Amino acid sequence: MQGRTAGVFPGLPDESAFPRVAQRGARVSLRVIEERHETLAVTRGVVQPARLAIDRGAMVSVWLDGEIGYCATADLAPRGLRAAADRALEWARAARGRGLGLADAPWPRPQAPSSREPPDDPLPGRAELIDLLRAEAAAMTRDARVRHWSASLRTTSTSEQLWIDGALAARQSFRFVVPNLEATAVDAGRSQTRTLGGQYNGFCRQGGGSVLRDSGIVGGGARVADEALQLLGAPNCPDGARDLLLSPDQMMLQIHESIGHPLELDRILGDERNFAGTSFVAPEMFGSYRYGSPLLNVSFDPGVPGEFASYAVDDDGAAAQPRRLIEGGILLRALGGALSQARARALGWPIEGVACSRASGWYRPPIDRMANLNLEPGDATLDSMIASVERGIWMQTNASWSIDDSRNKFQFGCEWARLIDDGRLGPLVRNPNYRGISATFWRNLAAVGDRSTMQVLGTPYCGKGEPGQIVRVGHASPACLFRSVEVFGGES
Amino acid sequence: MTADALFAAQFASLAQFVGSAPARGEILFGTLRGERSDFLRVNRARVRQAGTVERVTVGLRLLDAGRQARMVCTLGERERIDAVLGGALAELRAAIAQLPVDPWACWRPVPGRSERVDDGDAPGPAAAIDAILGAAGDADLVGLFAGGPMVRALASSLGHRHYHQTMSSSFDFSVQAGGDRAVKDCWFSGHWDAASLQAAIRAARERARILQRPARRLAPGDYRVLLAPQALAELVALLGWDGFSERAWRSGQSPLARAARGEARFAAGFTLVEDADAFGVPRFQDDGFERPARIALLEAGCPVRRLVSPRSAREFGVEGNGADEDERPLAACVAPGELPAAQALAALGTGVSIANLWYLNYSDREACRATGMTRFATLWVEDGEPVAPIEPMRFDDSLYRVLGEQLLALTDSAEPIPAGDTWNGREPGGIRAPAALVGALRFTL
Numbered sequence: 001m002q003g004r005t006a007g008v009f010p011g012l013p014d015e016s017a018f019p020r021v022a023q024r025g026a027r028v029s030l031r032v033i034e035e036r037h038e039t040l041a042v043t044r045g046v047v048q049p050a051r052l053a054i055d056r057g058a059m060v061s062v063w064l065d066g067e068i069g070y071c072a073t074a075d076l077a078p079r080g081l082r083a084a085a086d087r088a089l090e091w092a093r094a095a096r097g098r099g100l101g102l103a104d105a106p107w108p109r110p111q112a113p114s115s116r117e118p119p120d121d122p123l124p125g126r127a128e129l130i131d132l133l134r135a136e137a138a139a140m141t142r143d144a145r146v147r148h149w150s151a152s153l154r155t156t157s158t159s160e161q162l163w164i165d166g167a168l169a170a171r172q173s174f175r176f177v178v179p180n181l182e183a184t185a186v187d188a189g190r191s192q193t194r195t196l197g198g199q200y201n202g203f204c205r206q207g208g209g210s211v212l213r214d215s216g217i218v219g220g221g222a223r224v225a226d227e228a229l230q231l232l233g234a235p236n237c238p239d240g241a242r243d244l245l246l247s248p249d250q251m252m253l254q255i256h257e258s259i260g261h262p263l264e265l266d267r268i269l270g271d272e273r274n275f276a277g278t279s280f281v282a283p284e285m286f287g288s289y290r291y292g293s294p295l296l297n298v299s300f301d302p303g304v305p306g307e308f309a310s311y312a313v314d315d316d317g318a319a320a321q322p323r324r325l326i327e328g329g330i331l332l333r334a335l336g337g338a339l340s341q342a343r344a345r346a347l348g349w350p351i352e353g354v355a356c357s358r359a360s361g362w363y364r365p366p367i368d369r370m371a372n373l374n375l376e377p378g379d380a381t382l383d384s385m386i387a388s389v390e391r392g393i394w395m396q397t398n399a400s401w402s403i404d405d406s407r408n409k410f411q412f413g414c415e416w417a418r419l420i421d422d423g424r425l426g427p428l429v430r431n432p433n434y435r436g437i438s439a440t441f442w443r444n445l446a447a448v449g450d451r452s453t454m455q456v457l458g459t460p461y462c463g464k465g466e467p468g469q470i471v472r473v474g475h476a477s478p479a480c481l482f483r484s485v486e487v488f489g490g491e492s
Numbered sequence: 493m494t495a496d497a498l499f500a501a502q503f504a505s506l507a508q509f510v511g512s513a514p515a516r517g518e519i520l521f522g523t524l525r526g527e528r529s530d531f532l533r534v535n536r537a538r539v540r541q542a543g544t545v546e547r548v549t550v551g552l553r554l555l556d557a558g559r560q561a562r563m564v565c566t567l568g569e570r571e572r573i574d575a576v577l578g579g580a581l582a583e584l585r586a587a588i589a590q591l592p593v594d595p596w597a598c599w600r601p602v603p604g605r606s607e608r609v610d611d612g613d614a615p616g617p618a619a620a621i622d623a624i625l626g627a628a629g630d631a632d633l634v635g636l637f638a639g640g641p642m643v644r645a646l647a648s649s650l651g652h653r654h655y656h657q658t659m660s661s662s663f664d665f666s667v668q669a670g671g672d673r674a675v676k677d678c679w680f681s682g683h684w685d686a687a688s689l690q691a692a693i694r695a696a697r698e699r700a701r702i703l704q705r706p707a708r709r710l711a712p713g714d715y716r717v718l719l720a721p722q723a724l725a726e727l728v729a730l731l732g733w734d735g736f737s738e739r740a741w742r743s744g745q746s747p748l749a750r751a752a753r754g755e756a757r758f759a760a761g762f763t764l765v766e767d768a769d770a771f772g773v774p775r776f777q778d779d780g781f782e783r784p785a786r787i788a789l790l791e792a793g794c795p796v797r798r799l800v801s802p803r804s805a806r807e808f809g810v811e812g813n814g815a816d817e818d819e820r821p822l823a824a825c826v827a828p829g830e831l832p833a834a835q836a837l838a839a840l841g842t843g844v845s846i847a848n849l850w851y852l853n854y855s856d857r858e859a860c861r862a863t864g865m866t867r868f869a870t871l872w873v874e875d876g877e878p879v880a881p882i883e884p885m886r887f888d889d890s891l892y893r894v895l896g897e898q899l900l901a902l903t904d905s906a907e908p909i910p911a912g913d914t915w916n917g918r919e920p921g922g923i924r925a926p927a928a929l930v931g932a933l934r935f936t937l
Contacts, residue, residue, distance in 0.1 A: 044743070044807070049553075049594055050587045052563040054580070057547065069617075070543030074568035084544075091542040094617035098625055099539035127590050148743030186744035189753070191858045193745065271535045273674065274634040274666045277850075363545045363917075402853045404865045404884045406672055409937050411863045411886060413855055433855050435886070435937055466636035466664070467531050467545075467914035490856030491890060 017078045018166050019060055019085035026092075027063040027105045028085060030163040031315060032076065033362040040129055041152035042137040047130060057362035062088040063105035067095040072363040101346075106339035106357070107317045110167035114319065116312040118157075118175045119305070121208035129153055132218065139221035140183045145232065146225050147191075148184035151217070153177070154201075154460075162317055170313040176472060177211040178204040178460055181220050185228040192231035192430055194224050194415055197457070198398045202249050204308045204458045204472070211306070227416060230428055237417055237432040237489030243392030243446070244434055244485040245385055248455035250414050252475035253398040255375055256459065258438035259291070259298055260473070262407040263325060264464075265336025265353055266368040269343055276464045277405030280439055281331070283349040289331040292442030297376040298326040300335065300354045307372045308458030308474035315366040318355035325354075325373075329443075336368050360469035367465050372458075372474035378448025385447045385481045392420035393487055395432050403438075411435040431490030441482065449478030495609050495657055499526050499643040502548055503655060505573045507647035510552075513581055514649045520581070521599065521652070523551040523778050524645040527918050532620050532637040534665070537628035539621060547917060548643075550577065551778065554584040558593035598802035598812075600780035603651030610772065612659030612682035614639035619686065624663065627690035631697045634674075635665025639684070642918055644774045656774040658682070658920065663689055664912050666868065667696045669703035673881045676722070676848055676868045680910050699869065705880045708872050712885075714932035716843030718836055718873070721907040725923040726849040727891060728764065728824050730862055736766075736789050737819035738800040742808050747860045747891075751795050756860070756892045758793035759899035763827040765789060766799065771823040771910065771922040776814075777802075783814035789821065793896065822911075822921040829902025829926060836903050836927050838876035844885075844933075845871045845878060855888055863888040863936075886937040898931040 021028055037053040057074035062085060069091025071084035123129070133151040140149035156176040162169045180203065181196040196217060197203025205211045212218065246254060262279040266272060281289070302310050302320035311320055318338050325333045336344065337357030344351045357366035386394070400413030417432035418425050458474035494500075503524050510522045526548035533541040548567045554560060563580045567573055615623070620637050639661035646654040662680035669675075679692040719727070734740035735748045750756040766787040768775055775783050779802045788796045799819040805812030816822070831839055844866075852864035866885045871878040890896075903926040910922040 046594065046596060046807075047592050049597075050561040050591060052561065052580075052583060052587060054563075054565045055549070056566050056568065061543075067539065068541070070541070072543070072545040072547065074547060074566045075570075077569045080569060087544050091544070091617050094621050095539040095542055098621060099542070126587070130590065148745060184744045189750070189755070189858075191744040191749065269535070270632075270634065270668075271533075271540055273535075273668055274636065274664065274676070278672065363547050365541050365543060367541075400853045400855055400863075402851045402863050402865070402886075404672075404886070405850055405867055406884075409865065409884065409886050411855065411888065411937070413853075431856055435888075437937075463915065466533050467529075467638065467918075470915050491859035491861055 017076065017081055018163055019081040021062055021085050021089055023064060023089060025064060026089065027107065027165055029061045029107050030058060031362065032058045032161045033158065035156055035158045037154065037156045039152065039154045040126070040133060041150055042133040043150040044148060045137065045141065047134065055361065058084070059359065059362050059365065060084040060088050061365065062092050064089065064092040065096050066101040067092045067099040068105065069095065070365050100343060102342060106337065106342060107164045110165060110169065113168040114170040114313045116172040118173055119207060121210050123155060123208040136181055136217060136221035140225035142222065142225060143229055145185045145187045145229060146183050147186040149225065150182050151221060153179045162313065162315065164317055169317045172312055174206055175208060176204065176206055176308065177208065179212055179215045179217040181217060181224045183225040183228040185232045187232050190232055192228050194228035194231060195397065196220050196224055198249055201460050202252055202398065202457045204460050205306045205456060206308060206310060207306050231416065231430045234428040234430040237429040237487065239488040241484045242487045243389045244482045244487065245389065245392060245394040245420065245479060247396040247479050248457055248477045249397045250395055251375065251477035251480055252457045253401055253412060255373060255475050255477060256473065257401060257403045258407055258410055258441065260335065260370040260373045262438060263335045264368045265334040265340035265344060265351065268334065269340060272464065275466050277407065280406045280408045283344065283351060285331055286334060286351050287332060290329050290443065291326050291331045292329040293445040294329045295378055295445050295448045296326055296329045296442055297324065299324050299374050299376060300356065300371060301374055302371045304372055304456065304474070304476065307456050307476060308472050309371040310474065314355040314357045315359050316357040318357065320355040323354050335370055337366065340368050358471055360471045364465070364467065364469045367469065369471050370462065370473045374476040375478065377451045377454050377478040379450050380447040381450055382453050382479055385449065385479065386420055386425060387423040388447065389420045390422060393432065394418050394420055394425070400433070408438050410438060429489065432487065433489065434485050434487045436485055444483045445480060446483045447481040449480060453479040495655065496641050496643065499548065499641065499657060502567055502573065503645045503647070506550055507653060509574060509577045510647050510649050513578070517556055519555040519599065520649040521553040521778065521780065522647050524643060525549050525917065526643045527640060529638055529640040529918055530614065530617065530620065532624065534624060535634050537625060537631060537633040542617065552577065552580050552584060554581065554588060555597060555599065556588055558597060559588040559591045560594050560597050561587040561591060596803050596806045598779060598806040601650060603648065604776065604780065604782055605653045606776060607655045610658045610682060613684050614659060614661045615684045623686035623689055627693035629697065632668040633665060633693065634668055635663055637663045638914065638918060642920065646776055646778065646780065648780055652780045654776040658772055662910060665693065667700040669700045671707065672867065672884050673703040673707065674868045675700040675703065678910060678912065702871065702878055703869060703881050707881045707883050709883045710885055710935060712935050712937060714934055716840065717930045717933045718840040718843065718845045719928040719930060720847045721925040721927055722909055723846045723849045724826065724925040724928045725909045726852055726864070727895065728826060728923050728925060730852045731891065732821045732824060736799045736821060738798045738804040738808060738810065739819055741798060747854055747857045748795060749858060750860065758790060758892065758895045760792045761829050761902055762793045762895050762899060763791050765825050766821045767823050767825045770825050770924055771920060773822045773920050777816055781812060781814040787813055825924040826906060826926060828904050828906045831901040831903045831929060833903040833905050833927065836929065837873060839901060839929055840873055841876060842874045844882060845873050859890060860892055861888065861890045885935040887933050888936045889934040894930055894933055899928060900931050901929040903927040
C-alpha cells in the first residue's frame, strides 16, 4: 500500500511500519499525514515569490488503562515510529489513575477501511494561475486612491492514513483551494478595504478549477476595487436598532462564533476554559432548549461536495454522517466526537454528538471541531426580505469579530452595507458593525433565504486548543433577516 | 550548555547543503525551526491530553537572476535529509523558471555569524504530572504545561551561520471558580523548578477565593478601571497587529495612521520599545539581517519608528531594521510609570480591576477603535478594596482615548508576559507591561 509520492518524500509508510507496543491491553492508533501547499500572489503590482511547503509526519497515540499518551514524529522509518510509540506509552503510564479514566479508547475496532479521493477537477498550471492573478490585480489599479491591491491563491493537497491496532481504518485525500482579492482605497485620511471573500479568506472550498470559476475571482478585481472606492465616499453607518439582513459571507461568521463554538462538547466539558473559553450551553439544554426561532435549522454535514471541511472519517476513525444539531429552533445535538461523548456519558449526560474529532495536523491530537456546519435554506427571496423591512440594514462580508469566552456577547463588523428604508434599498454606508447576545439573537431570526441566496463558504482559520490548533471549517448559509439589532458605525 | 545533538546535526546537514548545492549564480538561504516539546493539558486537575511533539522544518529560499521562490519542508529520517533538501531545491528551480524578476527581493550579502545556546532543563512526563496535580489540591485547575528545547537557525550559501537554541518550561493555567470566573497566571522558567511552579499554583488558588462571592452585573457606561499588566499586554498585542508595520502604513491599513500623521497621540507617559533581548528573541531574521537590540516604537505617546522588513525596505525605499515579514513586534516592552504597584488599587479607588482582556479586534481600524471582553478575575473595587467579581463586559473604545487622555498612571514595575502562541509551534517572545490606571473605559454590552 502506497500513498502519493510527492517528489521530495517517498510514499507513506506501509503496514510493516505500524508500531507495536509490548504492553498487554494497550491499543495504538497511527495517523500519517502529508500536505503540500502552494501560495501564489500578486501584491501591489508585483508577482510575489512562490511559496511551497511539504509537511509530513505521524501521530502515534497509545491507550492504556484508561489513559491516552501521544507522540508526534516526522521520522516515519520503523525505528522512528517505534520510538514515538514508546514515548506515547510512557505518557499513558504516567497519567494512569490521574486522567480521563476511559473504559476504552475512542477508536472503533478494525473494519473495512474507508477511502476518499478528491473529485476529478484539475487546477490550471502555475503559469496560467499567475497570469490570472496578474490580470485581476491589474484590474484593481484603475484609480490612484487604491493604495493596496492583491490577488492570491493558496492550494493544499492532503493525503491521510489512519491505522488502528495495526489495521488500516481510513485513507483520505483532499485538495483545498482558497482564492482572494483585496483592495484598500485611501483618501483624505480615510481608508476602506474590500475583498472577494473576506479579509480572512471566507471563500474556500475543496476542488480545483471549478472553485476558481465559482469564486468570482475571474473578473472580480475591478468590482472589488470599485467597491472600496465607493465605500471611501460613503457616510458612516448610523447608530440605533435596525432590522439586520446578513449575506452568507457574514452569516458564516455568525454561525461559526455563536452556534458552532458554543455547541462544542469539549468546551461544555471545560477543556477550553483556560484558553478558547467555555459555553453558555449547559449539558441539560440538549433536547429542549430553544436556541432560535422556529425558522432555524442547523446541520453538521461533512458530505457536501466541495465544502471546505468535507471528509469521510474523523481523526479518531468515526464515520462521518450528516446530523441535525438544531431543528425548528430546538437544540438537539452537540459537536462532540466519540471521546467527548464517552466523557459526557460518564458524567450522566447522554448527549448525542457527531464525528468531529479532528486535529490541525500530524503534530496535534484530535479535539472537537466544527467541520461543515450549515444553516439550511428557507423560502424567502432576497427581494421579499428587503421588502419586509421598514428600517434596516443589509451587511456583507466579515471584517471584524469578537465574542466573549462563553460565546454569548458578540460584536461583529462588515466591509459593506446598505441601509433599508420602507422596504427599499437605501444608500451605501461604511464601517457597519452590530452587537448582540447569542442566547437571544437567534430567536429574532425573522426570515431565512431560499436556495438562490445560499453560498458554500468557510474559513481556513478556526483556532482553538492547547497547544493551539487551526483547522479548516465549512459554512453554507442563505441570507438571513434578524429583527431589531443594535447597529453602529465607526468614529465620526 | 551544548547544543541539542539532533538539532545540531540537522543544522550541520543544512549548512553543508546550502554551501554545496547551489549552481553558479544561485543564492540559497536555509532556515531551521525546531522544537521537542512535552505538552501536558490539564482539566479539572486531571490529565486531559499528554504527549510529545518533535518537529523540525527547513525553509529554503532560492534566488537566481533576480527571481526567487521559497519552500518549507519537514525533516524526518536522518538519513534522508539530503534527499529531502535536494528534492526541495529541484522544486524551487522549477518554480522560479515560471516567475518574473522580483524587484523587492532583498537579502544581506555580508554573512553574519552568531551562536547562542541557553542553559536549562525540563521535566519528564511523571515529574510534570506529579508537580502540577500535586499542587492543585481540590482546586479546579485547567491549563497547559509546555517544556523542552526550541531552535532557530540560519545558513546560506553566502556564509551566514546563526544558531539560537533555548530551553524553557511554562505552565499557562487558571484556577476556576465557577461561571466565567478564574484566576489566570503563567509560570515560566528556563530551568525546571517544581517548587516554584507549585508556589504559583497555590498563590492563584488563594487569589481565587474572592471569586466565590456573587458576581455583580454592571450597566453599560464609562468606568474607571485598573488594567493589570496582562490586560494592558492584550491592548499592546492588538496595536502590534499592523500598528508598527511599515507595509501597513504605506498601504493604508495601519491602525496608527492618525498618530503617524500627527492627528492623534497617546499619553505622554506611554512609551513602547521593541527589546529583543528581553525575551531571548533571535537577533537574526530569515534574510540574514540582524535585528537591533532595541527599536523605539512609541516615545512620549507618539510614533517614532516602524518595523521594516527587508522586503518593505526595498519596496518603499527606506532603511530596514531586521523585522520579520509580518512586521509585528516580538518583544514589545511598555516603559513603567511612577505609581507604586502596591498602591494601584488604592489609586483606583472605586471602579473595576481588570485582570485580563480577551478577543480584541478593531471596530474601526482607521480610528484605532477596538472592542473586546473582560475575562477571568475582573473585580468591582470600592475605596481600594476588591468587593466582588463582575460578569464579563464588552468594551468598545478608541485606544487613543484609553491610552491617551484617559491614561492616568502606569505602575512602577512591569511584568514579563511570555508569548503563549503554539499554533504552528512554540514561539519565543512576549510583552512586558506595567498595570495601567484608566480614567474611563467605555463598556457597551
